[in-house]
Amino acid sequence: MAVTGIIFVLYLIAHMVGNLKAFAGAETFNNYSEFLRELGEPILPRLTVLTIIRVVLLVAIATHIWAAVSLWRQAKRARPIGYVTKKRVQQSYASRTMRWGGIILFLFIVWHILDLTLGAVNPAGRDSLPYGRLVEGFQNPVVVIWYAVALIVLGFHIRHGVWSATQSLGHSNKRRERALNVFATAFAVVLIGGYLLIPFSVLFGIID
Amino acid sequence: MQLTLRVWRQPSPAVKGKMANYHLTDVSPDMSFLEMLDVLNEQLILSGEDPVAFDHDCREGICGSCGLMINGIAHGPEQTTTCQLHMRSFSDGDTIDIEPWRSGGFPVVKDLVVDRSAFDRIISAGGFISAPTGTAPEAHATPVPKVDADAAFDAATCIGCGACVAACPNGSAMLFTAAKVTHLGLLPQGQPERDSRVVRMVAQQDAEDFGGCTNIGECSAVCPKGISMETISRLNHDLLGALRAGAVPTS
Amino acid sequence: MALELFLEGDPIADTKAPRDVPIGERWSERKFRGKLVNPANRRKLTIIVVGTGLAGGAAAATLAEAGYHVKSFWFQDSPRRAHSIAAQGGINAAKNYRNDGDSVHRLFYDTVKGGDFRSREDNVHRLAEISTQIIDQCVAQGVPFAREYGGLLDNRSFGGAQVSRTFYARGQTGQQLLIGAYQAFERQVAAGSIETHSRTEMLDLVVVDGKARGIVVRDLVTGEVTTHLADAVVLGTGGYSNVYYLSTNAKGSNTTAIWRAHKRGALFANPCYTQIHPTCIPVSGDYQSKLTLMSESLRNDGRVWVPKERGDSRPAHEIPEDERDYYLERKYPAFGNLVPRDIASRQAKNVCDEGYGVGPGGLGVYLDFTDAIQRLGRKAVEAKYGNLFDMYARITGEDPYESGMRIYPAVHYTMGGLWVDYDLQSTIPGLFVIGEANFSDHGANRLGASALMQGLSDGYFVLPNTITDYLSAGPFEKVPADHPAIVEAEAGVHAQVEKFLSINGTRTVASFHRELGKLVWDYCGMERTAESLRKALDRIPEIRKEFWTDVKVAGTATDFNQNLEHAARVADFIDLAELMCIDALHREESCGGHFRAESQTPEGEALRDDENFAYVAAWGWTPEGEPPILHKEALEYEYVHLAQRSYK
Ligand SMILES: Cc1cc2nc3c(=O)[nH]c(=O)nc-3n(C[C@H](O)[C@H](O)[C@H](O)COP(=O)(O)OP(=O)(O)OC[C@H]3O[C@@H](n4cnc5c(N)ncnc54)[C@H](O)[C@@H]3O)c2cc1C
Ligand code: HEM
Numbered sequence A: 001m002a003v004t005g006i007i008f009v010l011y012l013i014a015h016m017v018g019n020l021k022a023f024a025g026a027e028t029f030n031n032y033s034e035f036l037r038e039l040g041e042p043i044l045p046r047l048t049v050l051t052i053i054r055v056v057l058l059v060a061i062a063t064h065i066w067a068a069v070s071l072w073r074q075a076k077r078a079r080p081i082g083y084v085t086k087k088r089v090q091q092s093y094a095s096r097t098m099r100w101g102g103i104i105l106f107l108f109i110v111w112h113i114l115d116l117t118l119g120a121v122n123p124a125g126r127d128s129l130p131y132g133r134l135v136e137g138f139q140n141p142v143v144v145i146w147y148a149v150a151l152i153v154l155g156f157h158i159r160h161g162v163w164s165a166t167q168s169l170g171h172s173n174k175r176r177e178r179a180l181n182v183f184a185t186a187f188a189v190v191l192i193g194g195y196l197l198i199p200f201s202v203l204f205g206i207i208d
Numbered sequence B: 001m002q003l004t005l006r007v008w009r010q011p012s013p014a015v016k017g018k019m020a021n022y023h024l025t026d027v028s029p030d031m032s033f034l035e036m037l038d039v040l041n042e043q044l045i046l047s048g049e050d051p052v053a054f055d056h057d058c059r060e061g062i063c064g065s066c067g068l069m070i071n072g073i074a075h076g077p078e079q080t081t082t083c084q085l086h087m088r089s090f091s092d093g094d095t096i097d098i099e100p101w102r103s104g105g106f107p108v109v110k111d112l113v114v115d116r117s118a119f120d121r122i123i124s125a126g127g128f129i130s131a132p133t134g135t136a137p138e139a140h141a142t143p144v145p146k147v148d149a150d151a152a153f154d155a156a157t158c159i160g161c162g163a164c165v166a167a168c169p170n171g172s173a174m175l176f177t178a179a180k181v182t183h184l185g186l187l188p189q190g191q192p193e194r195d196s197r198v199v200r201m202v203a204q205q206d207a208e209d210f211g212g213c214t215n216i217g218e219c220s221a222v223c224p225k226g227i228s229m230e231t232i233s234r235l236n237h238d239l240l241g242a243l244r245a246g247a248v249p250t251s
Numbered sequence C: 001m002a003l004e005l006f007l008e009g010d011p012i013a014d015t016k017a018p019r020d021v022p023i024g025e026r027w028s029e030r031k032f033r034g035k036l037v038n039p040a041n042r043r044k045l046t047i048i049v050v051g052t053g054l055a056g057g058a059a060a061a062t063l064a065e066a067g068y069h070v071k072s073f074w075f076q077d078s079p080r081r082a083h084s085i086a087a088q089g090g091i092n093a094a095k096n097y098r099n100d101g102d103s104v105h106r107l108f109y110d111t112v113k114g115g116d117f118r119s120r121e122d123n124v125h126r127l128a129e130i131s132t133q134i135i136d137q138c139v140a141q142g143v144p145f146a147r148e149y150g151g152l153l154d155n156r157s158f159g160g161a162q163v164s165r166t167f168y169a170r171g172q173t174g175q176q177l178l179i180g181a182y183q184a185f186e187r188q189v190a191a192g193s194i195e196t197h198s199r200t201e202m203l204d205l206v207v208v209d210g211k212a213r214g215i216v217v218r219d220l221v222t223g224e225v226t227t228h229l230a231d232a233v234v235l236g237t238g239g240y241s242n243v244y245y246l247s248t249n250a251k252g253s254n255t256t257a258i259w260r261a262h263k264r265g266a267l268f269a270n271p272c273y274t275q276i277h278p279t280c281i282p283v284s285g286d287y288q289s290k291l292t293l294m295s296e297s298l299r300n301d302g303r304v305w306v307p308k309e310r311g312d313s314r315p316a317h318e319i320p321e322d323e324r325d326y327y328l329e330r331k332y333p334a335f336g337n338l339v340p341r342d343i344a345s346r347q348a349k350n351v352c353d354e355g356y357g358v359g360p361g362g363l364g365v366y367l368d369f370t371d372a373i374q375r376l377g378r379k380a381v382e383a384k385y386g387n388l389f390d391m392y393a394r395i396t397g398e399d400p401y402e403s404g405m406r407i408y409p410a411v412h413y414t415m416g417g418l419w420v421d422y423d424l425q426s427t428i429p430g431l432f433v434i435g436e437a438n439f440s441d442h443g444a445n446r447l448g449a450s451a452l453m454q455g456l457s458d459g460y461f462v463l464p465n466t467i468t469d470y471l472s473a474g475p476f477e478k479v480p481a482d483h484p485a486i487v488e489a490e491a492g493v494h495a496q497v498e499k500f501l502s503i504n505g506t507r508t509v510a511s512f513h514r515e516l517g518k519l520v521w522d523y524c525g526m527e528r529t530a531e532s533l534r535k536a537l538d539r540i541p542e543i544r545k546e547f548w549t550d551v552k553v554a555g556t557a558t559d560f561n562q563n564l565e566h567a568a569r570v571a572d573f574i575d576l577a578e579l580m581c582i583d584a585l586h587r588e589e590s591c592g593g594h595f596r597a598e599s600q601t602p603e604g605e606a607l608r609d610d611e612n613f614a615y616v617a618a619w620g621w622t623p624e625g626e627p628p629i630l631h632k633e634a635l636e637y638e639y640v641h642l643a644q645r646s647y648k
């Protein structure tokens, strides 16, 4: 779980940085997209590195979901009869929504790939360039809201995930506990902030 | 004080249980929660009804017998054991919901009493240092740094009450297991069995129908002894170390 | 002495301690003379151990390690919950780590003196010898004793000793020691050497051909009554302070196991020796179910007082200095607030009886920290006693920094128990008794931090060595399941259960227990007189009669029925209370925890009568209505000289 989570986190950092190139204009962004596909050339054939990234991500998501589902089932078995009354004492919204949040995220990713990578559900259509798809898509407030919702869900998922991963990998302790939690929150806010910039910039015409 | 109690009644494991309502008058704020239940039971007995079964023994917060879900919080609104909770934490006219610990690993015996022998089996799987009687070296032969001794002690204060399991949304026994792994793992005497201990205890925990830990932290927040989340991190650290060192998980 | 109360039988004596060698050699000599069981034969021998406290838990683990087949029984859900878990202060051992002149001999001496010269020298000496091994054993198991910065073990001092020999684990020493024993126990469970029976109560002893061969138990979850057989039976079932209803013991602590063994022929020694602890949180109402101990160490910095005016209901901090009576400082100028447990307790009772008590029902005195807080600062007081102050605040809802504490004495420990010889064997061959359940090591008064020592000494070291002498004659002949002794014992248990459920009277079990407890506390508590004891002896048979005709027990015999459990325990407490009063009445002297008002020094100290009472009173059971039979074991002091205690 933690390992796959960390892969996602790394990918998300890279992806955010990449996305921010949208501010540098259409050309840079499209070049960047192309660069991704050419990465490693000429030593490796075109698309190799990207494919490797895709495979790693696919394996990671499969493992992650498998782990999440088995934890979920184990938890169900561990509490066959629920409480009539149950209150929270310390658990955060983030920690409680890992599962449903994860599902939303999964759906989002599927949509997102159909949208921006394949263009299948994008108004700009399949044959457009990435930058075009991006701008076309985010001019629609509904799409922006859907992205925003998904990203906030992601923010929560990451916020608990980062803290949880340090625990799961045995690197937390009493002294670090507070700092880790603050860091996890800050990290999630910055990451999601970075992502949110683009759709909103498009919506408000900063990027066009 | 006047109170309305909604208590889980279940005559035996085989019978389906349900909440039953009782009204109590003249509850003194100085009563402990269990004394309040004693009063209820005296009334029930005299009126020919079956008294509410609940586990308790020391009534000092140390044996770990007592443990009730009170208004949805393990051991009730204060971070202490149920026996150390007093009625002054409630107000006149309150309705109080009382339920047993809920976990696949803790089947209900009757009413509010559950079977926590799964904890004993987790200890049995490796929560010890093998030191047969009579084989011990002189106590001062192995000094233990005070910080380690103190940290081991903090973990060793676990009373095995099961509130962590009851509170965990995953029904995980991680805090209990982690407390023991931490206690013994911090001491020099505990080193030889450190790897096998953690692997076997975690395997037993999984075999007992407890959930997995996703670091939610509810357990530590209700733990009457304040066992910290650090113990879970330590357990994971030891577990990864043991697996890297080649220990084979049994589940 | 009134004849109708008891009959005197033959004297008894311990025959196992090799008294022909000097005291320091007797234990190793006994081990040498005792017969052994070879490892191959141990597997064929079954030992029943009842109780999983320090004594029973340690014994079961050690016997299983040795290779015997052990069957363990206890009434809680987990063996880790035995009442030993609640011990706070610490455990003594003659390690002399402080280089302050401690030695085995000094620990031996202090314990005999502390017991007011009513214990057996041989046993106490052995206890002192073994004390050091206990610490080694527990450290090896991972018990996190308090340590100093150098990494070595820390010690504190405790009442009744001038050396620092008490090992401790914060205020949770009993818990940590018990968890150590429990882990050793669970290791043997995993190894298949201990067969466990949780939530199972022993209700009778099976004696076949004069030998203890098994126990009849009731499964507390299903109500099923069964018999378990073995080659020997060990009882480590703890003390009986709950005869007083309110005590510092756990709710489930009981006398049933030893009482039923007593009814099968085991002599019960010194039942009247009970210890009262001076600093407990007082009763706050009728509903009170138990008393909580506040560490005695508080008396180091607290000053005990009551208002000079009877019935003064002002809060403590509003009562001016000159209207307070610091009665301990007034009466005992030399020792002041630090007089021994029994004196502090008695004086608190006296001022309350005279009407000066404070708090609900006037049963409490103040323990005030104003001076200490002024002298040391609140921070320092907090550092020393913070956890106790918190506990007090939680229980009473009062702030002890502001208003001090209210304290009152409470029953805490019972020195009496089944009579055992040096091998810890009772008068029934094959029945061994260990820990607080036996009478052996503390005489008329137990020093702080020595019960844990005794429990572990018995369980880890003494019993596993002495029991071999008995077992070497085994395995004993198989007892058929339909043996008359079994049939009769099981029928007795069934009959009792059915009787309880059929009475259907008007009073609850708890109401009888409360009434009995109050009676014993008032008439056979901190201070006893012939008159008070006779009153109690008049009333107890009436209570017994009412109990057996008017008690109302809820539920059925075939399910988890805590009310039924309690009923059986109260029935035995009633019988025991009677024997306690008879014992207290016949012992016309004061010694240790047994204070007969008629026998005191001019200063109000316990006045022993060594000429007439330097013996162990071991009582034989007779059916109801017939007087019990007293067997005396004379106590001889070869190494410690009899002396009168003085704390002025
Ligand atoms: C509050 C408190 C503080 C104390 N502090 C100290 C201290 O600081 N130092 C010190 O030396 N001593 C202290 N003592 C005394 C000491 O704790 C006890 O004397 C000692 O722990 C008794 O141990 P045990 O093994 O004999 O019995 P217990 O620990 O009482 O164990 C009894 C066992 O027998 C079982 N049992 C009982 N009856 C039956 C039955 N009928 N059928 C089946 N099983 C049965 C129980 O389930 C339990 O497992 C303290 C006592 C109290 C109450
Ligand atoms: C069906 C989809 C998903 C589900 C059900 C799901 C569920 C979970 C759960 C239950 C955890 C907590 C595990 C723990 O603390 O040990 C978790 C952790 C995590 N998840 Fe997801 N998730 C999903 C998808 C995703 C996606 C798409 C991402 C990233 C884009 C992601 C990133 C993370 C991270 C970084 C962690 C932290 C790892 C850890 O705690 O060890 N998850 N997930």
Ligand code: HEM
Binding pocket: A015, A019, A033, A034, A036, A054, A057, A105, A109, A112, A113, A116, A117, A130, A134, A147, A151, A154, A195, A196, A198, A199
């Ligand atoms: C507003 C935020 C986001 C923007 C603007 C954005 C933009 C893009 C774009 C333009 C592409 C296509 C790149 C290309 O085909 O060259 C893409 C691909 C992708 N994005 Fe995002 N993205 C965002 C958020 C996310 C999030 C939150 C996730 C994960 C949880 C994610 C996961 C992916 C994946 C997996 C791909 C496919 C990569 C591949 O080609 O294999 N994206 N994104």
Ligand code: SF4
Binding pocket: B157, B158, B159, B160, B161, B162, B163, B164, B165, B175, B176, B179, B219, B222, B223, B224, B225, B226, B227
């Ligand atoms: S970890 Fe805390 S909550 Fe869990 S069993 Fe131990 S003391 Fe109880």
Ligand code: F3S
Binding pocket: B167, B168, B169, B170, B171, B172, B173, B174, B175, B212, B213, B214, B215, B216, B217, B218, B219, B220, B232
């Ligand atoms: S609440 Fe449960 S998820 Fe883990 S951190 Fe505690 S066991």
Ligand code: FES
Binding pocket: B055, B056, B057, B058, B059, B060, B061, B062, B063, B064, B065, B066, B067, B081, B082, B083, B084
């Ligand atoms: S009854 Fe022992 S902890 Fe509550």
